Amino acid sequence: MTKGPIRLDVSINYGVPRKGLPAANSFRKWVAAALEGRIREADLAIRVVDNKEGRSLNRHYRGRDYATNVLSFPADMPEGLPEGVRLPLLGDLVICAPVVGREAREQKKALNDHYAHLTVHGTLHLLGWDHEDEREAECMEQLEREILASLGIADPYTED
Template sequence: MTRGPIRLDVAVGYAIPRKGLPAANSFRKWAAAALEGRIREADLAIRIVGAKEGRALNRHYRSRDYATNVLSFPAELPEGLPKGVKFPLLGDLVLCAPVVAREAREQKKTLNAHYAHLTVHGVLHLLGWDHEDTREAECMEQLEREILAALGVEDPYRDE
């Protein structure tokens, strides 16, 4: 666990109209909370997309023909990066706005709370966390709860 301030560069891009979506500063705050104490510096990109792009990316990279809430693309090892691109490149997150909005309504969560959760969840994936088995899922969910509580966001798993 690292201590002290982190150097964080988060590029947030909106591939759809921004109206009703969280501000870039919110995504930066949520990513920083997920990284705090875990990494000293990081560069990452977050892209907010529509259903068509979300579905295309999920189909291409995961062979699943539907739009999903969040996709995480961890950066390759330094040897695999193009010349001039250096670590601390962490990776990219893609959040599909229509899916996030639908899930927030269905789960009776505020849109910002759901975006906060999915941003934290995605950043933890970029750090290597996963939920492929029950034990990993429980550990990752508990970490998400702790990070989100520090942000003032209710437990996203409370009703499960």
């Protein structure tokens, strides 16, 4: 765990109309909560997209022909850097606004809370967390619960 303030540069790009979507400051707050105590500095980008762009990216990078809620693209360290040199570039998140909106309605969740959850979830993926097996999924979900609770957001995995 790292102590002290984090240096964070989060670029937010809206590929859809911003009306009804979280403000850039909200995304930055959610990323900071996910990174707190885990990393000292990070640069990342978040792009909020429509179904067409989300589907295209998911098909191209994951071979799945549908739009998904969040895609995480961790930055690969360039070859040839001296040992111990770390770049602050963490990676990119792509969040599909129509999918997030539909899921929030279907799951009866506040839209901002669902965006917060998916931003935290995607950011943890950038840090290397995954949910490929049951044990990994349980650990990652518990960490998400703790981060979201620190933001005053209810457990996203409980059904009302």
